[in-house]
Amino acid sequence: MQERGSFHILLVEDQLVLASVEETQLKGFGYRVMHATSGEEALSLLAEGSGIFDLIVMDVELGRGKDGIETAKEILSRRKIPIIFSTSHTDLETIERMEKTSPYGYVIKNAGIFVLEASIKMALRLFEANAKLQGQSEAIKDFYNNAPCGYHSLDRNGKFLIVNDTELHWLGYTREELVGKVNFGELVATGWGEVFRRTFPEGKKPESVSNLDLRLTRKDGSTFPVLVSRNWIFDEGGEIVMSRSTLVDNTLQKEAEARVASLLKEKNLILREVHHRVKNNMNSVVSLLALKSDTCEEPLTKKVLTEAISQVESMGYLYERLYQSEVKGDVELAAYLPGLIGEMLRIFGRGDSIRVVSDIAATRLDAGRLSALNIIINELITNSVKYAFDGVSDPLISVTAKLVGTSLSIVYEDNGKGLPENFSVGGSDGFGMTLMEGLASQLGGSIGAKKAPRGARFVLEFPI
DSSP states (O other), rough: OOOOOOOHHHHHHHHOOHHHHHHHHHHHHEEEEEESHHHHHHHHHHTTTSSOOOOOEEEEEESSSHHHHHHHHHHHHHHOEEEEEEEEEOOOOHHHHHHOOOOSSSEEESHHHHHHHHHHHHHHHHHHHHHHHHHHHHHHHHHHHSSSSSSEEHHHHHHEEEEEEEHHHHHHHHHHHHTTTOOOGGBOOOHHHHHTTTTOTTTSSSEEHHHHEEEEEEETTTTEEEEEEEEEOTTTTSEEEEEEEEEOOOOHHHHHHHHHHHHHHHHHHHHHHHHHHHHHHHHHHHHHHHHHHHHHHHHHHHEEEEEHHHHHHHHHHHHHHHHHHHHEEEEEEEHHHHHHHHHHHHHTTTTTTSSSEEEEOOOOHHHHHHHHHHHHHHHHHHIIIIITTTOSSEEEEEEEEEEEEEEEEEEEESSSSOOOOOOSSOOOOOOHHHHHHHHHHHTTTTEEEOOOOOSOOEEEEEOO
């Protein structure tokens, strides 16, 4: 609280002797004091700005003209200032008239300067506390009304009790049009009523709601999306008193979601078109190679063209599986490898004559590693078909894949003629073996030929 000397008091008293004594005594306490002999003079001083007063000590009886209570009413209609009444009247009618002006106290005349000074100090402290409280109240009210989200409270039947300015602005209504007159459910857009009613269950204790997706109707008939969060206030008996809700305008989020959905749809259409074009181009390449192969009489050239067809077909098979995969860019190996082997054997015309046995661990590989694996498997199948099965009555290809720690181990076997003595992938001059070794290295692993009871065995290992 300020020091006494910084407070300026207006003393309104028509008895000059009493006023002079009180003025002198108050100045003795350190207050700055100005004296007015009538209500009209007091109003004139305030109007002229002759003094910025912190408190008024107002005599109730001021002789002719306005009395102190009438003067106080007029002063308070213009500005906020604490007023203490000084009176010799103790009748109920006078006290009730004073109370209607919400004074900061009153003292009986001739009660003594110490009583008056104590009343002044108490009034100044109370006014200061009220000013702080009023400031806080205004700040809270401003925050409530101008928050970036909507606020409202509903009674137990869903009718508006209070609502903030933000929500009123969104809805296009005035407070007078909603409070005590409209049920919030009436503002729920057509088709969303059941969603809202589930949050106001009849005959059951309602639960709190968090981020309920809802759509509301404005006064002009347009609608907009909101997210509603609500909790309930219960009395001591567990009965509903009211609900309190916050609303977030979800328009931008919904527009963004619609835009994303539109872009995804557009992307899918483009991808589908690209997919068809790629498939058509691959099919065209295969058709051209097949046409060349059919018209070619040179056996070696015919074999080369057939191998080329198998390689293009195997890449087409990989592309198709990647396109169909639920996890774009990844393919489930257990579903991919058996199909690839069957497709390659079909291209070589051996789909029905060579048995295939597979045992593939559940794992997914990305497009890059599948592409390299695709070529390696293609080369192994090509070698088996070309060299392994002459004179073999029950040709068989076996493929197993299992996880070993953080690596994938793929074993490819056939029951054909087998490999030459001391054969190694790295020591072979053939282009196919060199290609497989390079691709295995690209995968971060290795490939090697192993001894088998019968036929050829290759083991490919790489980290995943």
